Amino acid sequence: MKKTNIIIFLLATLMSACSVDAPKSFTESSDAAPIQPNCYIGTTIPCNILPMNFCVDADKEFIVKVSGGKTEFSVASDNGNVCFPIDKWKSLLSENKDNDITFEVYEKTNNGYLRYAPFNMTVSSDSIDEYVTYRMIEPSYQASGEMSVNQYNLSTGEECIIASDHYTHSQPGYRTQRCVNCHFVQRHNSQNRSFYYRGEKGGMILSYNGTVRKIDTKTGDMPFSTSITSWHPTLPLIAFSMDNFKQSFHSSTTNKIETFNLHGDLVLYDIEKNEITNIIRTENRFESFPEWTPDGKHLYFVCTDDDKNKLPFDSVKYDILRIAFDADSRSWGKIDTVYAATKLDSSATIPKISPDGKFLAITRAEYGMQVPTEHSADVCLINLATSEFLPLKNVNSPLCDSYHSWSTNSRWLLIASKREDGSYARNYITHIDENGNATKPFRMPRLNPRHDADLLKSYNVPEFAQTPAPFSTAEYMEVVAKHDAEKAKFGSPMNKQVDGKSGASNIHHR
């Protein structure tokens, strides 16, 4: 009998914890609700996002009421975590598309409850891609610590590892320089993907048409392997940059670490032919960060001016250019300057075109092309129809806001930002409307709201994906461990400078 009573009591306690009622009487405070991350206040969220759980003071008791339309529910917190039940949250969002939902935060005090100023989130009817992939890495990027390419479900909050170099680092005797990075997806078929697993037994891990292969993309007279990747939206082609990144440390500025490029050319990989050809190989300039347009008719890239060997490295600046591509003849055409940042004494990098083709998102900084530590780095938009420059002032922070990715419907922009502490990048999401207006960005939510605060790793190269990775970690690792890399063929003339041609068409200078 006693045991039964205890079980009933426990169940009752559990039930009461689940169905908390908001206080009926309380005193009001005009102060903003003390929540973390406070970027949630007044932001716009997608209609299919997971619960926007947040943190409050762990030493106090809180009740949070969330309401919108006909739905309202409350949750209690005595450990600092405010977590909303996922089912109720989903129905709240689906009922309030293009409307606001309101949050009321009540703090339990000695004199009853204190209600902070209620705040809203606007639920956009624009949905967001279900998955985000990113690399988890230490901010130092020096000796290749433990890194992994992870996949996160924005609807459920589930995270899994696609590939990791933990595989080899578990054995201290095998201290090899490894790198797992740059996970990219083909826009119209997100089952087709690639990432690098560098170091011993490394190569580009390519999943294409249901198979996984390991490709050695350093071939012919290429001085370096391929690095930054852009899949052609429809064809079995991948444009690569061929870079030689180096790092230096700052002695006193808050930028801390400097990444610079000592090489930069562009090549094209034909998956079906397993062949690499030159796109642009120049002696006097660096080209990098290739990005296909949604129609596949142009390849955008970044390029220095004619004196790439400038020193110090902080005087090397990049413009955004594009080169025409004829899919039928597989030939390259005219080069245009899209955004001449150098004329404004700045540098533009990471060109990313919205899938609807309307906007070009770039990162603008004082110098350089790899700017994950540069505090001057800001994400900006360029309206491709009008060439209007949109600085996205309400999106950027005084610290580094750099890598970005568009959702498939062109309405959401994912940004890696170091705004919280200057060192650890976190994923932020902002809504972009048809006119290029951005809303206040919010930090990518986690089921455990303390997750990002406690995490001592950076989110790096975040990219949206519509579908999950087509293969399991074990399947990818099997390819890494057991298969020798297929050597790509080299289809261009060797030792030849190629300005804007793939062994086919002539270069048209800007």
Next chain:
Amino acid sequence: MKDTLTFKMKTLEYASIALLFIVLFTISIVSKQDFLYALHDYTLYLDSDPFRTIILSYGAGCLSMVSRFITQFFISPVFGAFTVSATLTAIFAILLKSFSKQGNAKKIVFAAIPPLALFVAACNLEYLIFDKVDGSVVMSLLLGSLIAVLLAWWMQVENKISLYLAIVVAEFSYFAIGIFSPLSMLIGASSYVKKDNKIAMMLAGIGLASWFGFNYLTSNLLHYEVYSIALFAPLYVSHSSTFFFHSLIALALLIVCPLVASKCGEETELSAKRLIVPGIAFVLAIVVAKLCCYNDESFHKILRLQRLENEEKWGEMISEARNTTHPTSDIYAYYVEALIANGENVDQMFNFPVEWEGYSTSNFCMPHMIHYEDFAFATGNYCMSLFHAMEYYQLTGENFRRLKRMMRCAVMMEEPELTEKYLNVLETSTVYSDYVKEWRKYKNNKQQLLADKEAYKNFDSYFEKKDDWFHAYSAADFIAERSNISNPKIAEARILTELYAKDLESFARDIPVAAQIYRGHVPPKCIQEAACLCAIMGNTKPVQSITVDRTLAKNVQKGVKEIQKAGKKGKNKMKKYEGSYLYYYFYKETDTKNYKGGDLKK
């Protein structure tokens, strides 16, 4: 006579248990305090979700989590010694109980051998502690063995339901305790060999099958670890390491001892004569245990220096570093760090009163990984210190040591948000609440820190305010690379680095540039001596650019003549010059393999 020397069995059991505890506790307290402290320093326990998720996802995750929780309290080595001794004594006691039907003399020996072997293994973590090994692996070994013998003991209860229940518990706990799950069944099997071979075979079969089968699942489906790593989780320190090797021997003895013990005849009393055999064996085992423990002086010295550094006992650090017979670059780096912290004269750099020998640590560590971020911090290079700590924090295993270093770097770099992030993480541990409270007050007030702690003021004197870029991979090298005349301390550090590397050519090139930092006063003796040496070798520029004491110059001339006459073999006669740069230059070897030099910027 026999009757008077016969002990009641229970009394003997208690006596042997107490004796073992006292012996292990004494050895730990006398010679293992720094090691136990280091176990805490190189482990991490955080009460946070990402941390739990990562640790629990590894093989034997629960065991690792519990071990980390316990190991964090080794910040008090007395507690560490107590816990280690108590765990081993508990294993001994359970084994004694398991062998209750065997003869007293022999059962004490058989029950004592496995815990002593475990103690030997636990004390042999060696240089791996600095690499990707969590300090809690020692506690995992001991705690896992305790769980295994407990489960095995449960299996021996004369009740089949209990036996099957114990098997089920052991099987289900596989992912939580790893290798110790099959181990419990193998111990159980060896205990059953004589009384019920069927059960013995069943236990051994299930134990081995689950070990290989579950590992296959672990490595292929649930985790991303390779098969061989999962197979030995959580002991996959390194398959070739002494720790791993000794651990396996200890675990094998846990299986073998019940088997051998079961072959012994039954006795209920112990004669004085028979007591001598286990007594001698017991003492021998302890001696072996002591002798087998890793005795590399440099290793223990580094542990000692790191502990003193944590406790900010700079004077003791200097004494300890000087009192070494096998100096390594790590020991020297900590010596210089302590000199800087204490504001000691730079001449002391060459007053390292031992024969400097290139000494191989034969470890897996990257060059200078042990002291890198500590030395960088002490020479005002906070950015490099922070980034190496960040990276090694992941690469070599997350630990309190690097977390504290990152937090202190953030304070010195005056980045309150970053400082708060580290403090918040550190606060989720159990043992650092006071430490967090102490440092939180400096979060927005570096000047207060410099006022409160003289050592940090001295470190900060090397901070280069004028931004510069550099990359370097050794302590000597990064000083050389970043030396800038705008900060006299750094310029001097560069000169000293050249002297340390015996690179008189670079010294002669740079000293005229650096001379302005000594304008109006006499440079340190070592620099004057080096300038005189250059003059004797035919380059008079250095002596012309700085003030050199006339008497000192004469002494150098005299010393060089004497040294030339005495030759390399006559260094004992030249002891009077010990502590001088002259003596260092001619008689001491130095670790310069990573010295690449740099250019002093005007």
